[in-house]
Amino acid sequence: MTRFAFTVEFDGRPFMGWQRQAHGPSVQQAIEEALERITSERAVLHCAGRTDAGVHGLAMRAHADIAKDITPFRLMEALNAHLKPDPVAILACEVVADDWHARFSCVGRAYVYHILNRRAPLTFEKGLVWQVPQPLDAIAMAEGAAYLIGRHDFTTFRSAHCQAESPVKSLDRLDVVREGDRIAVHAEARSFLHHQVRSMVGCLALVGMGSWTPADMAAALTAKDRGALGLNAPPDGLYFVKAKY
Amino acid sequence: MTRFAFTVEFDGRPFMGWQRQAHGPSVQQAIEEALERITSERAVLHCAGRTDAGVHGLAMRAHADIAKDITPFRLMEALNAHLKPDPVAILACEVVADDWHARFSCVGRAYVYHILNRRAPLTFEKGLVWQVPQPLDAIAMAEGAAYLIGRHDFTTFRSAHCQAESPVKSLDRLDVVREGDRIAVHAEARSFLHHQVRSMVGCLALVGMGSWTPADMAAALTAKDRGALGLNAPPDGLYFVKAKY
Numbered sequence: 001m002t003r004f005a006f007t008v009e010f011d012g013r014p015f016m017g018w019q020r021q022a023h024g025p026s027v028q029q030a031i032e033e034a035l036e037r038i039t040s041e042r043a044v045l046h047c048a049g050r051t052d053a054g055v056h057g058l059a060m061r062a063h064a065d066i067a068k069d070i071t072p073f074r075l076m077e078a079l080n081a082h083l084k085p086d087p088v089a090i091l092a093c094e095v096v097a098d099d100w101h102a103r104f105s106c107v108g109r110a111y112v113y114h115i116l117n118r119r120a121p122l123t124f125e126k127g128l129v130w131q132v133p134q135p136l137d138a139i140a141m142a143e144g145a146a147y148l149i150g151r152h153d154f155t156t157f158r159s160a161h162c163q164a165e166s167p168v169k170s171l172d173r174l175d176v177v178r179e180g181d182r183i184a185v186h187a188e189a190r191s192f193l194h195h196q197v198r199s200m201v202g203c204l205a206l207v208g209m210g211s212w213t214p215a216d217m218a219a220a221l222t223a224k225d226r227g228a229l230g231l232n233a234p235p236d237g238l239y240f241v242k243a244k245y
Numbered sequence: 246m247t248r249f250a251f252t253v254e255f256d257g258r259p260f261m262g263w264q265r266q267a268h269g270p271s272v273q274q275a276i277e278e279a280l281e282r283i284t285s286e287r288a289v290l291h292c293a294g295r296t297d298a299g300v301h302g303l304a305m306r307a308h309a310d311i312a313k314d315i316t317p318f319r320l321m322e323a324l325n326a327h328l329k330p331d332p333v334a335i336l337a338c339e340v341v342a343d344d345w346h347a348r349f350s351c352v353g354r355a356y357v358y359h360i361l362n363r364r365a366p367l368t369f370e371k372g373l374v375w376q377v378p379q380p381l382d383a384i385a386m387a388e389g390a391a392y393l394i395g396r397h398d399f400t401t402f403r404s405a406h407c408q409a410e411s412p413v414k415s416l417d418r419l420d421v422v423r424e425g426d427r428i429a430v431h432a433e434a435r436s437f438l439h440h441q442v443r444s445m446v447g448c449l450a451l452v453g454m455g456s457w458t459p460a461d462m463a464a465a466l467t468a469k470d471r472g473a474l475g476l477n478a479p480p481d482g483l484y485f486v487k488a489k490y
Contacts, residue, residue, distance in 0.1 A: 011368045056369070080366050089365040120334040121325050123256045124301070128369060 001065040004075060005096040006031075008047075011087035012056040012235065013127040019050045027051075027088055031062070034082035038075065039068040048106045048243035049192070054127065054235030058112075059091065061243040063102040100245075108172075108190055108244030113201045114237040115183040117208075129182075130201075130237035136208030138178035144207040144214035145174040145185070148200060148221060154193055155224040157203075162194035167224075169193060174200065183208075198238060202231030246310040249320060250341040251276075253292075256332035257301040257480065258372040264295045272296075272333055276307070279327035283320065284313040293351045293488035294437070299372065299480030303357075304336065306488040308347040345490075353417075353435055353489030358446045359482040360428040374427075375446075375482035381453030383423035389452040389459035390419040390430070393445060393466060399438055400469040402448075407439035412469075414438060419445065428453075443483060447476030 008031070016024035020032075028045050035043050043064040051057060066075070076093035083089070099105075116122065116129040117136045148154075151170040158167055173188035185204060187197050203220055206212040212230060220228045253276070261269035265277075273290050280288050288309040296302060311320070321338035328334070344350075361367065361374040362381045393399075393416050400412040418433035430449060432442050448465055451457040457475060465473045 009365070009368050077364075080364075084366060087368040087371070089368050091363075091365050118336075119322075119325075120254070120336050121329060123254050123332040123334050124373060126332070 001067050001098075003063055003065050003096050003098055003100060004072060005061060005063045005094050005100065005102065006076075006079075006090050007092035008057055008060040008062055009089045009091050010057045010060070011128075012051060012054050014087065015053065017051055017053045017055070018047055018057075018060070025086075027057070027060075030083060030086045030088050031079065032064075034079050035064060035066070037082050038078045039066055039070070041067055046102045048102050049109050049240055051238075051240055052195075052235050055238045055240070056128070057240045059242055060240050061102045061106070061245075063096065063100065102243070105245050106191075106243045108188060108242075109192060109240070110173075110186070110188045110242040110244075111192070111197045112239050112241050113185040113187070113197060113233065114239070115185070115201075115205070116181060117178075117183055118181045127236050130234055132205055132208075134209045136183060136205065137210065138176050138183050138208065140210075140214050141183070141185075141204045141208045142176040144204055144212070144217035145176050145200075147214070147218040148174050152221055153224050154196055154221070156220050156226060156228045157196045157199035158193040158226065159195035159199075160226065164191075164193050167193060169196070176204065195232060198233040198235065199229055201237070202233040203229065205233060206230045246312055246343075248308055248310050248341050248343055248345060249317060250306060250308045250339050250345065250347065251321075251324075251335050252337035253302055253305040253307055254334045254336050255302045255305065256373075257296060257299050259332065260298065262296055262298045262300065263292055263302075263305070270331075272302070272305075275328060275331045275333050276324065277309075279324050280309060280311070282327050283323045284311055284315070286312055291347045293347050294354050294485055296483075296485055297440075297480050300483045300485070301373070302485045304487055305485050306347045306351070306490075308341065308345065347488070350490050351436075351488045353433060353487075354437060354485070355418075355431070355433045355487040355489075356437070356442045357484050357486050358430040358432070358442060358478065359484070360430070360446075360450070361426060362428055363426045372481050375479055377450055377453075379454045381428060381450065382455065383421050383428050383453065385455075385459050386428070386430075386449045386453045387421040389449055389457070389462035390421050390445075392459070392463040393419050397466055398469050399441055399466070401465050401471060401473045402441045402444035403438040403471065404440035404444075405471065409436075409438050412438060414441070421449065440477060443478045443480065444474055446482070447478040448474065450478065451475040
């Protein structure tokens with residue numbers, strides 16, 4: 001068996017999420033089925049971070065063990081051919097050591113969340129950004145974001161369905177960058193809780209609207225209570241950007 | 246009658262082009278029908294540059310004369326509400342002088358053409374960029390583009406359906422800019438011939454692939470013959486960016 005690592009770009013709009021689901025299409029299923037058509041093997045795909053329905057991937061990392069004798073380049077080309085018309089593309093493929101694991105070897109994850117801050121409806125980017133019509137104060141959002149940096153109990157920003165053993169996580173980066181009517185929130189950590197980025201962004205949007213003060217972010221964090229969450233941002237604007245090994 | 250000027254963003258994928266067509270949906274028809282629902286008037290919409298099927302607009306300018314007493318802001322909001330779910334958004338609306346004309350007052354047009362230069366298939370951007378799998382040399386493309394700047398007979402780069410009186414146009418800008426696997430070609434002129442930008446970009450891509458030398462651009466131009474055209478780029482990557490008044 002050879003372990004192949006993949007770098008995957010996907011548009012999350014048509015999928016129920018990364019992970020296989022009984023009730024709808026998933027990125028994992030699309031790639032596993034393409035692998036089976038190429039290799040006649042039932043390989044299991046492991047990824048760096050399972051994404052929710054509607055969340056996108058720019059460079060998700062994943063791996064699978066394959067017995068068939070095939071070069072990484074030919075496997076990548078065959079996967080891209082078989083994945084059509086699904087909006088999933090294998091950007092890179094390489095052979096890795098047998099003990100390399102897309103999820104367990106990963107020591108850092110980066111996400112970006114894109115907000116389009118304008119009144120006019122979306123055209124090109126329906127499902128690809130979160131449109132917020134009220135003017136957002138990105139300076140206040142950045143000030144609020146700073147309270148979350150560091151090692152904290154993120155219970156407030158954690159979905160009820162989160163399976164992580166502990167709600168304590170170290171947040172390394174939460175930058176808010178405005179360019180014209182676009183606001184990008186960049187988040188980096190060793191790992192995140194379920195819905196953590198969307199919950200942080202939702203509350204930051206409340207700060208941007210003036211409904212919350214920047215210090216309300218600290219109060220929400222200290223509450224350690226999901227009931228203190230102001231708003232969970234929609235999946236549309238969320239992209240898995242990078243996995244660090 | 247009051248003359249309203251509009252700034253319009255549209256995703257060209259579902260449309261047969263800007264101009265009304267008997268055989269399919271158009272941006273003009275979508276906006277004119279929304280206007281009629283709001284005003285009960287049959288206003289005619291004039292635009293700065295009619296775009297082909299599949300071509301996009303970031304800030305197309307257009308105007309219409311309306312009798313109804315309505316503020317520009319309310320008209321814009323009502324249009325955006327009535328345009329749904331079409332991927333057309335009115336970004337700005339203002340009252341202009343009766344002799345201001347979206348087409349005839351326009352003294353400069355800017356387009357950008359987006360190429361995604363990679364082997365992997367498109368995911369987010371199907372229909373929104375031209376995917377070119379062969380490696381493109383953007384330096385050579387920029388060198389070839391320079392031959393087209395200035396006042397020339399652009400017959401080679403003109404569609405057989407072009408209705409312009411003369412094939413002589415002054416090209417003010419044709420810049421080729423690479424950022425990672427993306428190449429943007431920026432084109433500016435007082436006006437363009439039908440298919441001119443796509444035809445110039447198609448030939449530049451041949452230069453990028455090494456099929457043409459940069460100087461072959463000059464030879465194609467000098468030929469003044471549509472038969473000397475190497476390649477017409479698809480509409481997918483073309484965006485109307487700006488009209489100057």
